[in-house]
Amino acid sequence: xxxxxxxxxxxxxxxxxxxxxxxxxxxxxxxxxxxxxxxxxxxxxxxxxxxxxxxxxxxxxxxxxxxxxxxxxxxxxxxxxxxxxxxxxxxxxxxxxxxxxxxxxxxxxxxxxxxxxx
Amino acid sequence: xxxxxxxxxxxxxxxxxxxxxxxxxxxxxxxxxxxxxxxxxxxxxxxxxxxxxxxxxxxxxxxxxxxxxxxxxxxxxxxxxxxxxxxxxxxxxxxxxxxxxxxxxxxxxxxx
Numbered sequence: 001x002x003x004x005x006x007x008x009x010x011x012x013x014x015x016x017x018x019x020x021x022x023x024x025x026x027x028x029x030x031x032x033x034x035x036x037x038x039x040x041x042x043x044x045x046x047x048x049x050x051x052x053x054x055x056x057x058x059x060x061x062x063x064x065x066x067x068x069x070x071x072x073x074x075x076x077x078x079x080x081x082x083x084x085x086x087x088x089x090x091x092x093x094x095x096x097x098x099x100x101x102x103x104x105x106x107x108x109x110x111x112x113x114x115x116x117x118x
Numbered sequence: 119x120x121x122x123x124x125x126x127x128x129x130x131x132x133x134x135x136x137x138x139x140x141x142x143x144x145x146x147x148x149x150x151x152x153x154x155x156x157x158x159x160x161x162x163x164x165x166x167x168x169x170x171x172x173x174x175x176x177x178x179x180x181x182x183x184x185x186x187x188x189x190x191x192x193x194x195x196x197x198x199x200x201x202x203x204x205x206x207x208x209x210x211x212x213x214x215x216x217x218x219x220x221x222x223x224x225x226x227x228x229x230x
């Protein structure tokens with residue numbers, strides 16, 4: 001597609017429920033990133049995929065958070081047993097960068113999925 | 119990760135130039151300097167990046183100090199649409215990939 005698409009744009013759930021957030025990156029972009037952003041803060045890195053594999057998941061806060069990218073394109077961020085503190089905007093970004101090392105890496109972000117846990 | 123330091127906020131007048139400073143005294147030789155901006159209710163948007171030399175594009179200019187310990191994003195004629203949070207970020211090359219680590223950024227207000 002023309003840009004990074006994230007669905008749903010808004011999700012309201014109850015504490016303890018399971019949530020899935022979807023990201024459709026720009027076609028041909030090999031790298032995909034998940035960030036989350038709380039009110040008044042900058043985006044916080046969660047996980048980064050290079051192709052199908054997670055190259056860096058050091059930002060996932062705990063084992064309730066999991067992300068997959070089974071075919072190297074669409075990615076799903078999964079949150080189990082949601083807590084009120086998980087409320088935030090979850091941002092997805094993709095980049096064309098095929099290499100882990102060389103050159104600058106320009107990310108294109110989606111508009112985000114706003115998650116509210118009641 | 120190498121950190122950047124930015125003022126919390128800045129005000130400017132419409133149609134005047136804006137200089138947004140960023141300090142990054144612990145920058146490494148291979149770190150790229152990136153600037154992104156985030157308009158209200160939108161995801162961050164790429165503005166410009168550089169390594170050692172000053173850079174210009176259609177959105178802005180990036181002036182990098184000779185010792186690379188600071189940089190300045192220059193908007194040549196601010197418009198009301200430039201009101202946003204601007205993030206100065208160092209992209210560190212590492213075996214685990216080149217993620218971007220955002221700080222709080224600087225909030226730019228533009229007066230009509």
